[in-house]
Amino acid sequence: MIRTPPEAPRANSFAERWVGTVRRKCTDRTLIVGERHLAAVLAEYTTHYDGHRPHRSLGQQPPKPTPHVVDLNAARIQRRPILGGLINEYSQAA
Secondary structure, X not given: OOOOOOOOOOOOHHHHHHHHHHHHHOHHHOOOOOHHHHHHHHHHHHHHHHHOOOEHHHOOEOOXXXXXXXXXXXXXXXXXXXXXXXXXXXXXXX
16 A cells, blocks of 8 residues: 655646536535535446546446447437536436
């Protein structure tokens, strides 16, 4: 185990990146009214962040991409708001 020194933000770059992303994309734009609300918002954002958000290192693909290719000309696209419309996810309508 390697201990990170106190007050050294560059010592744990992965944690700093996660905290910065959550603050910029989620909590700075949402009025949090309590601890339970914060936990619910963070759980929903974590699900979006880990499963649907495109990652630059994966060629703008999400970590869990859909297994089939969709013809966008023939498909209907459905929008699903996340966090009350703060973030939108798009998928093929059934």
